[in-house]
Amino acid sequence: MDTLALEHYLLLSAGLFAVGLVGVLAKRNVIVILMSIELMLNGVNVALVAFSRYSPVDELEGHIFAIFIITVAAAEVAIGLAILLTIFARRNTVDAAEINLLK
Amino acid sequence: MVTLAFFFLATAAMIGALAVVTARNLFYAALGLLVSLAAVAGIYITLDADFLALAQFLIYVGGIAVLIVFAVMMTAQINRASSSHRLWPLGLLTGAATLAGLAYIMMTTEWRSEGRGETISPMVGDASSAGIHLPDLLFSTYLLPFELAGLLLLVATIGALVIARER
Numbered sequence: 582m583d584t585l586a587l588e589h590y591l592l593l594s595a596g597l598f599a600v601g602l603v604g605v606l607a608k609r610n611v612i613v614i615l616m617s618i619e620l621m622l623n624g625v626n627v628a629l630v631a632f633s634r635y636s637p638v639d640e641l642e643g644h645i646f647a648i649f650i651i652t653v654a655a656a657e658v659a660i661g662l663a664i665l666l667t668i669f670a671r672r673n674t675v676d677a678a679e680i681n682l683l684k
Numbered sequence: 685m686v687t688l689a690f691f692f693l694a695t696a697a698m699i700g701a702l703a704v705v706t707a708r709n710l711f712y713a714a715l716g717l718l719v720s721l722a723a724v725a726g727i728y729i730t731l732d733a734d735f736l737a738l739a740q741f742l743i744y745v746g747g748i749a750v751l752i753v754f755a756v757m758m759t760a761q762i763n764r765a766s767s768s769h770r771l772w773p774l775g776l777l778t779g780a781a782t783l784a785g786l787a788y789i790m791m792t793t794e795w796r797s798e799g800r801g802e803t804i805s806p807m808v809g810d811a812s813s814a815g816i817h818l819p820d821l822l823f824s825t826y827l828l829p830f831e832l833a834g835l836l837l838l839v840a841t842i843g844a845l846v847i848a849r850e851r
Contacts, residue, residue, distance in 0.1 A: 584687065585686060585687050585690055585730070587795050588790060588791070588795070589690065589694070590727070590731070591786075591790045592787065592790065593694045593697065593698070593727070595782075595783055595786035595787055595790065596698055596701070596783065597697060597698070597701050597720070597724075598782070598783075598786070599779045599780070599782050599783035599786070600698070600701040600702060600704070600705055600779065601701065602775075602778065602779045602782055603705055603775050603776055603778070603779035604704060604705040605775075606772075606774070606775030606778055606779065607705070607768045607769065607771075607772035607774075607775030607776060608705070608767075608768055608769075608772075609767055609768065609769045610710065610767075612710065612714075612752065612755055612756055612759065613704065613705075613710070613713055615752065616704050616713060616714070616717045616752060617704060617705065619717065619721070619744070619748065620701050620704060620717070620720065623720070623721065623724050623744075626724070626736075626740075627724060627727055630728060630731050630733050630736060631731060633731075633733075634731045634732055634733070635795070637796055639817075641817050641818055641821055642821075644733055644735070644736055644818055645818075645821060645822060645826055647733075647736055648736065648739065648822070649829060649833055651736075651739055651740065651743050651744070652833045652836065652837065653833075653836065654744075654748065655743055655747060655748060655837070655840075656836050656837055656839075656840035657840075658748045658751060658752070659751070659840050659841065659843075659844040660840055660843055660844055660847070662751055662752070662754075662755045662844075662848075663843070663844040663845075663847040663848035664847055665755060665759070666755065666758060666759070666848050667847055667848055669758070669759045675759050677769075678769060
């Protein structure tokens with residue numbers, strides 16, 4: 582069987598990123614948009630770790646970046662869901678089209 | 685073996701991701717996200733990134749996904765929640781164009797990866813590539829970003845508590 586190359590991982594990464602992008606652009610529910618952002622961040626992480634693994638020199642910078650991305654994603658989800666629950670409690674909606682207070 | 689595992693995990697990750705975007709029921713979307721994140725954790729193992737796989741599993745699958753499932757249950761608009769808005773074909777087009785562009789760049793670039801990628805077989809991987817260097821790097825060169833990440837998490841925790849507090 583064909584051995585795994587960097588391209589396999591990059592294709593998976595690009596696929597996850599593209600699916601997440603479609604979710605962010607096309608969906609109305611804020612929860613689904615948040616989930617799609619997580620998908621995009623995961624796609625980027627796969628690319629970073631794959632680059633780190635297949636780089637000609639022995640470096641782990643890709644792992645470090647991935648760890649920080651996971652950290653920031655955790656903070657982002659906590660804040661995002663807190664905002665979401667507050668909006669839902671006050672306006673009874675999670676539809677991005679109806680959340681237009683700043684318009 | 686590793687190739688087989690990779691293709692299995694990659695398929696699972698993509699199916700989960702597609703479920704997030706296409707599922708009518710919001711709860712199924714959350715479950716799709718869970719599957720996708722767990723599969724990516726497996727992908728990290730095929731890349732010799734054992735620590736990252738563990739972190740992914742604990743933080744994403746154990747933390748973020750469960751948090752999202754809670755949010756899904758608390759907002760309880762499961763039926764009408766997962767619809768797309770009027771301009772969704774435009775979003776689909778943008779996504780397809782992004783994927784095509786990334787794939788084109790990927791295929792036309794000369795990656796200088798042959799040296800290490802083929803000599804060390806994944807899974808067997810020497811301990812030094814995953815277990816020993818990472819903390820050394822994290823606590824020396826990247827100490828300041830590490831501390832800032834801790835501060836960020838503290839601020840995010842307090843912020844989330846303040847924002848979501850009952851008034």
